[in-house]
Amino acid sequence: MKTLLLFALSLPLLAKDPYFFEKPYLQLGNRPQPTKGDLDLMWLGHDKDVDFAVEYKSGSSWRKATPKMLRRVDFKGTDAHRVYAASLANLKPGVTFNYRISVAGKSVFESSAMARKSAKQNSHFVVFGDCAADTPGQRQVAFHAAQQNPDYIFIPGDIVYSRGRVSEYQTNFWPVYNHESASPTTGAPLLRSTLFAAGVGNHDSQPEIDLTKNPDPLAYHLYWSQPLNGPASKFIPHFMGDDALKAKYLDAAKGNFPGMANFSFDYASVHWTVIDSNTYVDWTDSELRAWLEKDLKAAATAKWRLVSFHHPPFNSSKQAHFKEQRLRVISDLLEKYKVDLVLSGHVHDYQRTFPLTFAIEPGFVLGKNQEVPGKWTLDKAYDGAKNTRPKGVIYITTGAGGAGQYPKEFNVGPDYWQEFTTRFVAFPHSFSVIDTTAKSLTFRQINADGKEVDRFVITR
Ligand SMILES: [Fe+2]
The missing domain is CATH 2.60.40.10 (Immunoglobulins)
Incomplete structure (x- = not known):
């Protein structure tokens, strides 16, 4: 004994x-x-x-x-x-x-x-959001993502549940994505061998950070090291509680907070623009829009333009976040500068829209209810197989990386979807695999059993 x-x-x-x-x-x-x-x-x-x-x-x-x-x-x-x-x-x-x-x-x-690839090289990468929640699905996705041997993995927010805290990284993030061996029940030794990049979601950052309840918040700005070329936004979380704790956090996160919330980078022939879509950010703000426009305009020479933010503007999931359409307010810029894909998470499933353009209802002013009414035009002739030249932006929700899913949606069909949705996979967990060459972008969605559940191609 x-x-x-x-x-x-x-x-x-x-x-x-x-x-x-x-x-x-x-x-x-x-x-x-x-x-x-x-x-x-x-x-x-x-x-x-x-x-x-x-x-x-x-x-x-x-x-x-x-x-x-x-x-x-x-x-x-x-x-x-x-x-x-x-x-x-x-x-x-x-x-x-x-x-x-x-x-x-x-x-x-x-x-x-x-090593990071240069503009002339092809690329092969994985995207999944809403992931480190310490679930069997998270480990399955990590394992199957590792099997893909990607150049890098991008997480479009909700990196670590449930509050993106230092303590939660220790239980939910490092042990799965830097596990000593690879298996569907444990995770994989990914972080040590594969570049990770990410943007923030509502579980990584909140409008109000209560330091009394969460004394180890916003670990994103402590652990991640990403480009700092975004705007010094005035839209940042508000700290509540002890001023000494706030000073301590700001000192620890020096240089990285709040600067790393919006940024862009190039990897191979892909230009990524990553922005913070949390509710404390107003994307109708002229300074923010000017930065976004400048960034997308400068990316005209990139073969592929991907934009990522956490909250999907075109979402068919009535179980979750259905009215959170705020980011529709930047659809004009995404269309003007010919963004190929928008990659979001937030909703814990997989959804793909038809290529679309969106006209906001005249006179619309963004209110607290977050809905953005308007008219979409859908390119239903694009099928991603025979017709590979989309007219409009394809919006992807890839938020099935590990967090709990919505059981009522497991068996629903197209009647349930919004008109703009062409593919919807509610279950099981899944992740996206993207391959780029100078002439084509191939997108695949792979589920937690390693099975392909969607595929489409865009060509130039
Ligand atoms: Fe979220």
């Missing part, structure tokens, strides 16, 4: 890695444009001074990178830890490289990953 008790008491100590609070992961860093194949290698260390060294091998010889301690995370309810990053420079675009992290001359972690 005594031995058993000692064993049980020692379990958390055994489980804790002596060097890493959380193991390495790959990020774009503040690089809107590719600089060779460069990436940031990041990890979380314990709250003590450790002399980490990073080496990476692209080609025949090992090179050194200098790790920097970016921030210290010390909030109530979680163990204090430190966020580190090392810039891996001069990587050969699209080529696999090895890396290792050492402490006192001893290698403590090794893995490999692929």
